[in-house]
Amino acid sequence: MELEGVLISSRGLRYTPAGIPVFEGVLAHRSTQTEAGAERRIEFEVGIKSLGECGLRLAELPLGAVIHCTGFLAARTLKSRTPILHITELRHMEGKEHG
Incomplete structure (x- = not known):
């Protein structure tokens, strides 16, 4: 699945006993979708987790960063x-930061 959203929370970076980096946080998504011919505003927050290189990259981003992700x-x-x-x-x- 693909999703675009704003990084609104970070629990920081930790490492598994095997030394694998793990990032956890929260992503806020907002969009407009069409359902049964009508426009519908979608807003939700979802917990996120990422391991390895991707987790390291997420840990470097500031809160408010907009990301497009697959997972x-x-x-x-x-x-x-x-x-x-x-x-x-x-x-x-980049250039789509939200405060």
């Missing part, structure tokens, strides 16, 4: 079935 949804944990977006590719949309 997949998965349960946050085995006990919490709430979805979180695992980002596998990202592009910083």
